[in-house]
Amino acid sequence: MDYSQFLAMKQEIGLLVVFLLVFLFDTFMPKKAQGSLSGITCLLFALFTAAGFCPCQLADADAFAGMYVTSPVMVTIKNILNVGVLIVLIQSCRWANSDIQIMRRGEFYELLLVTLFGMYLMISARHFLLFVIGLEAASLPLAAMVAFDKNRYESHEAAVKYILTAVFSSAVFLMGLSFVYGLTGSLYFAKIYEALSVSPESPMLIVALAFVIAGVGFKLSLVPFHLWTADVYQGAPTSVTSYLSVISKGAAAFAFLVILVQVFGTVYSQVWEWMLYAIIILTITIGNLFAIRQRNMKRFLAFSSISQAGYIMLGVIAYNYVGMASMMYYILVYVFSNLAAFGVISAIENKTGLVGMDDYKGLYKTNPRLSVAMMLAMFSLAGIPPFAGFFSKFFIFTGAIQQGSIAIYVLVLIALINTIVSLYYYLLVVKAMFISEDECKVAPFRSSCSERLGLWISVAGIVFLGIVSCVYNYLLELSASSDIFAGL
């Protein structure tokens, strides 16, 4: 065996190094030195993230007989995830160091890094076995993370619901895979693609495809595979929720694109375009309809993230490199916007334990900075110019429309109408904070350094990503030169 092929996996190895260092530090360092665990983890991860942007990472390579592939696009999407994870880590410092969590925060970091590793594999896999390993590594430890607030009943309930649904969806996914294997005799993406391009579509393939979509759709919480989302987001500790809603989703969305294009590309217009079409409409609309009614901020963001996932899928259904670029950009912007929102929620929750939307009434008077951060996050999520969210929505619509069929125009129109609905509920939060005259239940307080740092990064992202156009242009160039759509 040629061991040099491990060198293709620079980011995975880097992540493992970070994981091992954190693990060793947590396990073997004396009690006195343990206080700095959070800081060390953030620092290590920041270094690792920075290293990811090194141009030397941008190379095409594969390993393990083509099961694993890396390319500039893969590196970039992993970098985007890394930035998000870094913000999550920074924001979670205070929670992790609270009296209840301090003794087990090591596990939190380790589990988080392991799931991230799984996501890396999902993105880079070009063989379904490796993909399933990644998927499971990214799913199962999350259940433990969801249950992290051991002494809260909701946390248990959420974990149980999560694990049951996750296992069920894995089963469905594997079932779909076995159909695919039966049809084509291989689990390599490229080989399945070839086999499918000769044999015409069959009912079995359609069923297989539906099962595969359901399996990945669970991670993305697409409707109708989304029902776990709200309960889990609400029950899980806020840091875990933000991780779930942003990182896990971003990774799954990209992996989804790779699978649909590289494996089932030949049956795009016959089969999965229409499946996805229906799913996107359902996801955006149902996500919005439920979001309107929510009074709990975490639950509210859960439904908002469902409908956001629908928008992300527009980049997949576009089925061209512009769609891919805009999807990556959307994920990047979504990372910043959603993490800003969760940053505010967790800061307030850590201090007061309040998560109801009514508790936010009049927040501007007591905590103006947090309110402004939250407002920017809501504006960005709703897509109000000049914030980044506007541009990401704009580009993803552009990408989808480039596909050219009238059906897609209709889809974009429906998505546009839904943005109006979403504007309503995002602005509800802003209204509660700024306009409501009620006495605010949240007393003025100063959030911790780590929380402020995380929020500053997120807000900077929201404000500047839209204006600094080179980001999107870079992604566009990268996608244009990538080989993901090359075989078409």
Add this chain to the structure above:
Amino acid sequence: MDQITSILILALPLCMFLLLGIFGNKMSHKMAGILGTLGMGVTLILAYSTAFTYFFSGNELFVDAAGNRLQHLVFDQTWLAFTQHLVIKLGFLLDPISAMMLVVITTISFMVHLYSLGYMHGETGFQRYYAFLSLFSFSMLGLVVATNIFQMYIFWELVGASSYLLIGFYYTKPSAVSASKKAFIVTRFADLGFLIGILILSFYTETFDFMTMTNAPENVLASTGGAVFMGGSVLTWALVLIFMGGMGKSAMMPLHIWLPDAMEGPTPVSALIHAATMVVAGVFLVARMFPVYLMEVTALEIVTVVGALTALYAAIVACTQVDIKRVLAFSTISQIAFMMVALGVARPDIHEGVGYMASMFHLFTHAMFKALLFLGAGALIHAVHSNDYTAMGGLRKYMPVTHITFLIGCLAIAGIWPFAGFFSKDEILVAAFENNALWGVWMTAVAGLTSFYMFRLYYRIFWWNEPDYEHHGHVPHDAPWTMTLPLIILAAVSVVAGFIPFGELVTWSREAYEIHINWTVAGTSIAVAVAAIALATVMYRKENELPDKLASRFKGLWTAAHHRFYFDELYMFITHKIIFNLISRPIAWFDRHIIDGTMDMFATVTNKVSYAIRGLQSGNVQTYVWVYLLGTLLIAAVAVICLV
């Protein structure tokens, strides 16, 4: 010119704005003022060095072997690329007019920063004031170095916004608030034309770039393919619409109504924005697009006519105003109209386009002496706490520095040799005569009026009859050094600026051109100016009955001019009586009942559906899995049925 310097020229004022805007409240007044002034000072040095390098270094980037100046793109970054052609870039274009504007803007801005330290001392919102000044400087600098018309439009709107903020600086004063709104709405209305013009032009040429358009204007003409719209060629329409934007910003008739009211802002702001820099943006715009305008002489003729009418109108109105800032405002309108006329009459076959050079020259000198006059007016207002000259009189004894500098400003604007205004105005008159004798005579007459109203103002302020200052509790005196120093500097510049060999620096073809003073034209204009000054001396040097007598003799004309020929009333009538009643009310009804009704229906339906399906989220994990499985199977089943 390296990129760092050029970026810094723009970045420094922007950073100052952010710094003062965000952290201003935590600073003392003094700190904020000094920071802002220092920032502007550094920008000034950078801009001067940039302009100096551009004009005098002889670097082959800026001057070719034949001695012609070149346009140099310091940088030009793609900002938004919608399609292959629809690309918006942000960059920094260095050429004679932008280099000159850098000098003008930073000089005046720095003077105003310095002056405001004294003038705005102790005002609430001092930090905010400095933040806005920085924002304005940033926007104006970005406007003049724009590499393409879209970038210019962006900064064009930014200067409009900062002007709005500064006019309404005293936001507790209703008149200031309505003045700022008026300025914003009128210029926005004009910008609508500008935007449509940009869209038409770029639709045909498939570019926004100034360099692409102006270096091969025949391509611009060719690209329209002779398309005609309502009797005019499409290019004429585009250029006239673009000029409409310029009319709004440069307060050309009939879109001038906002500028006199804009005097509600602090006086240094009037000096910076509403005399020296922003209001000449329209002139700059036409100058920037000049080669394209040359392709359509009709458009240039419209520019000339609008300019000439405005010049005369504003000069007449200025003779009857009482508020010294209003007089200066109308004088500004009239002088900008001079520049417009100069551009309008410029043709390449007349003295190598002398009008273009004259226009830019006048822009430069006017910026200096008009800023001087405004800052002088600020000092006067500061001293007597009134804008009306009726509260002044005999001030020469109390405020010698202000008096001398103001007199220099008046002489400069009147066009007396050797002050700056003489040289630039002379070139404008030459260009006008060469084009058409009518314009020459017309503009000479306006120049005479200019001398008259300026000296009327001068005598009323510094001579006439002295009111009882003691009675008001304090005797006026000269301002502190932060205010008088800018006056002295600007006065010195106003004396010598005329000797700058402008023809060698700024011409439309960027070839060096030697200025010849045409003494026939110059002699006439000086004679007219001196006569006008003499008349003003007779009428206003000492208190007498003559002005009142004349006013009652020509009562109709005087009243009309005093009321600015009822332009505001006309606008009020059109907007309130016609547009509001005939258009706005029906639309409002439609909006309230039909559009809102539809939206309310959507909202109700959405809410109902949302309520109806809430049961789906039961909290029961068995149901979740059921829905999951059924969903998957349903999708598969539907797909199978539909597709196989």
